[in-house]
Amino acid sequence: MGADLTTPAARAAYFTEENSIDTVNARMAKTVDPRLAEIMASLVKHLHNFARETELTQEEWEIGIDFLTRTGQICTQERQEFILLSDTLGLSMLVDAINNRRPQGATENTVFGPFHVEGCPVRQMGDRICLDGKGESCLFIGRVLDLDGNPVAGARIDVWSDNAEGYYDVQQPDIQPKWNNRGVFVTAEDGRYSFIGIKPVSYPIPDDGPVGKMLASLGRHPFRPAHMHYMVRAEGFQKLVTHTFVGGDPYLESDTVFGVKKTLVAPFTRVEGDETLWRSDYDFVLARPDQTR
Ligand code: BEZ
Numbered sequence: 001m002g003a004d005l006t007t008p009a010a011r012a013a014y015f016t017e018e019n020s021i022d023t024v025n026a027r028m029a030k031t032v033d034p035r036l037a038e039i040m041a042s043l044v045k046h047l048h049n050f051a052r053e054t055e056l057t058q059e060e061w062e063i064g065i066d067f068l069t070r071t072g073q074i075c076t077q078e079r080q081e082f083i084l085l086s087d088t089l090g091l092s093m094l095v096d097a098i099n100n101r102r103p104q105g106a107t108e109n110t111v112f113g114p115f116h117v118e119g120c121p122v123r124q125m126g127d128r129i130c131l132d133g134k135g136e137s138c139l140f141i142g143r144v145l146d147l148d149g150n151p152v153a154g155a156r157i158d159v160w161s162d163n164a165e166g167y168y169d170v171q172q173p174d175i176q177p178k179w180n181n182r183g184v185f186v187t188a189e190d191g192r193y194s195f196i197g198i199k200p201v202s203y204p205i206p207d208d209g210p211v212g213k214m215l216a217s218l219g220r221h222p223f224r225p226a227h228m229h230y231m232v233r234a235e236g237f238q239k240l241v242t243h244t245f246v247g248g249d250p251y252l253e254s255d256t257v258f259g260v261k262k263t264l265v266a267p268f269t270r271v272e273g274d275e276t277l278w279r280s281d282y283d284f285v286l287a288r289p290d291q292t293r
């Protein structure tokens, strides 16, 4: 005779295809931290429903496990393939959006990416950040403002971009000078910033691992449209992590990590007869901690 499954406790004790979610979640101790319990219960629910909806075969499940195994195995101190996976599935951008709901007029956030380095030297306004002499010079200029249009003094603007060949200095430590195409600038009372970098170029994210294979098998390219990274921090304001994108870039509408927002596409105009070849004007508008949507 089979087990008596008439009570909820008995139904939760024995696993069936129909009650799988409840059975697994019922095993969680009542003392588990409520937020952990909420996240794990939801994860189990969606994972089980995913397998149910797709009628996942044993072979497909093994391919998935093998993919996740290879994703873990390629991770090192310098390479984080799981974040790349999250980025290319749009999860990083969704988490970023959920956690940075700002009012109209405030500059929007986008993905941080793996290439920021803490500790870059502070430079003087107007300084050059391109140290390898490659690429087309570009003046980046604008202001840091609050939502009422007042200048923000003492804002620390951390900038970083790839070089003219599409690589960050940390990807080529033996080729590029340290801190190439990076700088930190601090605004004065007028909130103004300016520096000379290069007009960034589009580049592929590291695609020689499992995530690159996944993109190829989905008919997707690994490219990001050309962009300059910014992290702007100022006392009394929300931290802003963003990029400006080069208007007209062919990958604007197919960024492999979904980082582009319309408001972040900046003008890049050619300056004739000046020492810089290009100029990009962009104002950053910071929100205070209580200014959310
Ligand atoms: C980046 O823009 O630096 C980046 C963002 C996400 C994944 C890889 C690179």
Ligand code: FE
Pocket: 113, 115, 162, 224, 227, 229
């Ligand atoms: Fe980047």
